[in-house]
Amino acid sequence: MSLRVAVAAPFAQNGTRQLRENEFVVALSLDRDWFSPDQSKRLVDVATEQGLIERDGDDLAITFDPATVTIPEEFVPDEDLLRERSAFERVLDALVAEGLEKHEAVGAINSLQGELAITIEAAAVVYARRQGLDVSEFVPVARGAILESVSESGED
Known part of the structure; x- marks a missing residue:
């Protein structure tokens, strides 16, 4: 997952699991030239939302071991x-990430959606x-989407 790689890079580069936000931004924007400073700050927000980083004021802590992530030399993250x-x-x-083919997973999910x-x-x-x-972190989102679709259709 390229998000995980992009997030891990500044921590791995500094050999730590905690960085100040400005150190994270400098690592991504100046050291690696992957993003602008504003984009690097946006990445902090996205990574926090995804649970990859925890924020405590200006301090950032990575929630996984950055040493477990391989950062290819030629890697450049996509702005997506x-x-x-x-x-x-x-x-x-x-x-x-678990090894399933993307198109097969999408097909199976679409079939399941129609079936259920x-x-x-x-x-x-x-x-x-x-x-x-284990996708328990997404259960509340999925449940919310079901409830939203039911309320939009007027069903109870």
């Missing part, structure tokens, strides 16, 4: 990392659980 990703996209990323008449988020969570992945 800076946008908020849906629960479906995040579950799909987790499935692909549920939202794509809920179908992704059900499929991932059937594959043995």
Whole structure:
């Protein structure tokens, strides 16, 4: 997952699991020239939302071991990392990270969605659980999507 790689890079570069936000921004924008300073700050927000970083004031702590992430020399993250990703996209990323083919997972999730008449988020969570992945962090999002679709359709 390129988000995980981009987040791990500044921590690995500094050999630590904690950095000041400005150190993180400098590592991504000046040292690696991957993002502008504003984009690097946005990455902090996205990574925090995704649970990859915890923020305490100006201090950032990575929530996983950056030493477990390989950062290829030629790696350059895509700017798509800076946008908020849906629960479906995040579950799909987790499935692909576990070795499933993306197109097969999408097909199976779409089939499950039609079969169970549920939202794509809920179908992704059900499929991932059937594959043995712990996606409990996405259950509230999937449940919320189901409740939202029910209220929009006027059903109780």
